[in-house]
Amino acid sequence: MDKNQLGVQYMQEGNYEEAAKAFNAAIEENPTDPVAYINFGNVLSAVGNDEKAIKFYQKALEIDENAAAAYYSIGNIMFTHDQFDEAKNMFETAMKKGLESADNYFMLGLTLVQLDKSRFALPYLQRSVELNEEDAEARFQYGLCLAQLELIDESMVQFEKCIELDPGHSDAYYNLGVSYAFKENSTKAIEMFNQALENQPDHLLAGHAKKLIQNMQ
Template sequence: MDKNAKGIELLQQGKVEEAVQIFTEAIEENPTDPVGYINFGNVLMSVGDPEKAKRFFERAMEVDPEAGAAYYSLGTLHFNQGDYDHAKDQFERAITKGMENADVHFMLGMSLSQLDQPKLALPYFQRSVELDDQDVEAFFQLGLSLAKVEAYKEAIAAFNNVLSLDPEHADAYYNLGVANLVHESNTDQALAFFHKAIELQPDHELAQMGVATVDMIKKEESE
């Protein structure tokens, strides 16, 4: 096992100081390899030192401008700080540098979603679930983006995919309720989904509001 792999293993075990030592040795032994800088930056980010982490990611880019993982990590840093515009830029660069996995597409989609650009986020969430069809959160975010652009039929399919992977996902039931109410005008089905969300999460305020909305609609229809 090389030192970078060993350092990652130590980090996963919560042995941060030992991981730092290993990554330091990896950088000293091979200063032209961007991986050591990226790993060290990720450690610094995980322990709450984003400014130093940023310098290591930028150093990795200097050593190898094609190191997609460096742009991805810097994008994650910006995202965690709420700087979604710069995060978006870095995730886009990671993809142009050849990074092609579910995570980078998901994070780019999340950045665009946070920037209130659901239409632009859609293809990245779609690509994310293509690359990892077991990712519950990616399917859920795909469903949210589809609903925001009023593609309710496709949104319903995405939320059903969420439930096939996680049958106790209260927010998926709530959003299915909304989609059925808005798109299908099916108050009975919507009510059933809202009640299921509340069953799974009794303090789900949005689902409670959904129930109240359906009750009001039914009352108006009966008058």
Template sequence: MTKNELGIQAMQKGNFEEAAKYFSEAIEENPTDPLLYVNFGNLLAALNDHERAIRFFEKAIEIDSNTATAYYGAGTVSYNKNDFVKAKDFFEKAMKNGLESSDLFFMFGMTFIQLEQPRLALPYLQRAIELNEKDIDARFQYGLCLAQFGQMEEAKKELSIVVEQEPNHSDAYYNLGVAYAYEENIDKALSMFNKALDIQPDHLLAGNAKKLIEEAINR
């Protein structure tokens, strides 16, 4: 195995110091390989060392401006620093340079949500699901966006798949309840809120929604 491969293996096992050693040695031996800087950047990002991580991603881009994974890494770090405008720019460059992964589309969609542009998030979240049907987070966020624009049938369909894949997803049950309440299907809404509370008894939103419906029924 190469030192780069040993570094990746060590990182996957959580042996971060060992991974850093291998990546450093690999860079010393081959300082013009951009992927080595990307991997070191990923390691630093995993350790929440955002500033140094960005520098490694930027070094990879300096060596080869077509390194899509470097843009993705820099975008993820920017997102985690709440710099969503910069994150959007990095993700866009990753896409333009040929990166096609469910993680990229999910993060791009989430960036638009953070920028309060949920309509722009929709196609990216949808694409994330197409590339990975088991991406529960992407499907959940996609369902929320659909509901936000009144597409309740589609929203319920996506959120129902979420709870099929993750039966303990209390937030998905809560939002299913909201969708049914929106359609004035009170019995179904209460059922969903109760399921959310069975999973998470301190789910404040579900508890409040259930209370409001029960008060309305008893008037």
């Protein structure tokens, strides 16, 4: 098996030490392969060494400035450190360099939401869902973005689909409850809040919203 493939397999198993060895061997075998540097960076990031990971992504870009996955990986690190402007630039560059992945569209959309640009985020989150229809979290974030833009009916469709994919998604139930409350369907709203609380008994927002509606009845 190719050493990069072997390393990816180890990473999927959570065996980062063996993954690092495999990627290091891949780099030694072919020091001009940007993929091995990106993979090694991913291992470093997974174990919390983001600073060193970025150096490996930058090395990959020195070898090949069109290595789209390196821009995406740097973007992820920027996002986790709340550097949203930098993250946005990285995800956009990854897209321009040809990375047509659901994950890149999702992260770009999420970053734009963090930058209070929900209207601009919407098409990217929509595209993410189109590319990976089975991603419950992408459905949820797309629904949330629709709700923020007051597209309530459309958002409810996404929350429903999210729950189909992940019946334990408490926040999707909560947001469905809020949507039903907005539509003045208090019975259905309480049903959704109850489901959120069943999944997550300490869901404070659902508990508070349920009491609020009950007090108004």
